Amino acid sequence: MSVKTPLPEIFRQHSPEGMKPEPTGEKPVLKKLPGIRSVLFDVYGTLFQSGVGDISLAEEDRGAKREKLIRASMKDAGLQMLDQKTPVAELFHDTIRAEQDIRREQGVDFPEVDILGVWEDLIGQLEAYELIRGRASRAALRTVSVLYEANVNPAAPMPGAVEAIEGLLDKQKSLGIISNAQFYTPLLFEAFLEGSPHDLGFEEILCIWSFEHTVAKPSPKLFEVAAERLQALDGIAPGETLFIGNDMRNDIAPAAKLGFKTALFAGDKRSLRLRKDDESCKGVKPDLVITELEQLLECV
Secondary structure (H helix, E strand, O other): OOOOOOHHHHHHHOOOOOOOOOOOOOOOEOOOOOOOOEEEEOOEOOOEEEOOOOOHHHOOOOOHHHHHHHHHHHHHOOOEEOOOOOOHHHHHHHHHHHHHHHHHHOOOOOEOOOHHHHHHHHHHHHHHOOOEEOOOOHHHHHHHHHHHHHHHOOEEEOOOHHHHHHHHHHOOOEEEEEEOOOOOOOHHHHHHOOOOHHHHOEEEEEEEEHHHOOEOOOOOHHHHHHHHHHHHHHOOOHHHEEEEEOEHHHHHHHHHHOOOEEEEEOOOOOOOEOOOOOHHHOOOOOOEEEOOHHHHHHOO
């Protein structure tokens, strides 16, 4: 592995062969939703299978396995640790938490970090104490970011993703994305679906990535941005928009609160988040429950 390896190729190399969704036991709830003009998707656990069920930053596992993986990722990116005692994985998550705390103090309800900035800060700390060898170029930072994500959160396309996307485009629906994401999230499309989101038919203006807005779901902010852009694009109202996600708190509740139609994707046990004891989900009911992405085509 080197910094010259194309980043989508890293995701492909770390994708488990034959990765399949795990059944949830949930039953589909399908009905026709008239008047839908736009369909927006979550990414992790919806369009793509995710080893941990979400973007890896949502998990704070600081165990020995994570320590081994973060050191291996750094080494493959040309960044060699010079000691075996420094808890790099713990420092990594502490750096994330410190940046989130700063944003919370500024009034942001659910802060999002820029993972490249996190890695830059972390490497800077290690360099200050002469604990690391290697050049932390921009390419190296991008490579180590992708390597670590691919190592701890291997991904694969969700079955039926391409067919659902193509079928919705055939129905003249405007497609978009609202995702807790980092710079590498769009690269999953290139890695597994053979094109960027735009190449596949998603409207660039409707692709809303959390790291670009420094706020994450379940904050309503990303959905408010989507509503504004839908209106600007073609006068599309929230009630004419269907949002699909796998998490009742992060996806369904905030989307429904702003008037979007909602579909809970319940097709993979690893990523399904019902949040039955979460206060923010009390009384929230998705318009649809789908267990296969192609079921969307029956409903819009």
